[in-house]
Amino acid sequence: MRIVMLLSLLAACGVTPPSLADTSPAALVEQQAEAYNRRDLEAFLKPYSEDIELYEFPGKLQAVGKSVMREGYRPLFENFPELHCESINRMVLGNTVIVHERVTGLPKLVEAIAIYTIKDGKIVRLTLVQ
Numbered sequence: 768m769r770i771v772m773l774l775s776l777l778a779a780c781g782v783t784p785p786s787l788a789d790t791s792p793a794a795l796v797e798q799q800a801e802a803y804n805r806r807d808l809e810a811f812l813k814p815y816s817e818d819i820e821l822y823e824f825p826g827k828l829q830a831v832g833k834s835v836m837r838e839g840y841r842p843l844f845e846n847f848p849e850l851h852c853e854s855i856n857r858m859v860l861g862n863t864v865i866v867h868e869r870v871t872g873l874p875k876l877v878e879a880i881a882i883y884t885i886k887d888g889k890i891v892r893l894t895l896v897q
Contacts, residue, residue: 790888806844
């Protein structure tokens with residue numbers, strides 16, 4: 768459960784507002800980042816596949832499914848009004864987006880590297896490096 772909460776804290780951060788119809792890897796990550804910072808749970812989850820896989824680097828499966836993410840993010844969005852994720856650096860190569868993220872608005876600053884894998888216009892895998 769600890770890693771699910773960590774994943775809940777860090778799965779965000781984009782750079783510029785994308786078109787809502789844009790399903791490029793960078794745009795999907797940006798869409799969920801914008802929704803994260805608005806604390807809009809359903810908009811945040813929209814770019815993720817129903818069977819999203821959440822990993823702790825290098826390959827330890829921690830959770831599967833959008834419903835697990837919903838359960839983890841709901842209390843964060845409801846209880847931390849200052850919650851904000853900042854993209855420190857972002858790289859895109861093909862269907863992979865790598866983001867150095869910094870989350871503030873919690874009792875403790877959180878930083879991690881998030882590796883998003885996109886397939887068929889959805890985020891299908893999120894791996895966190897901490």
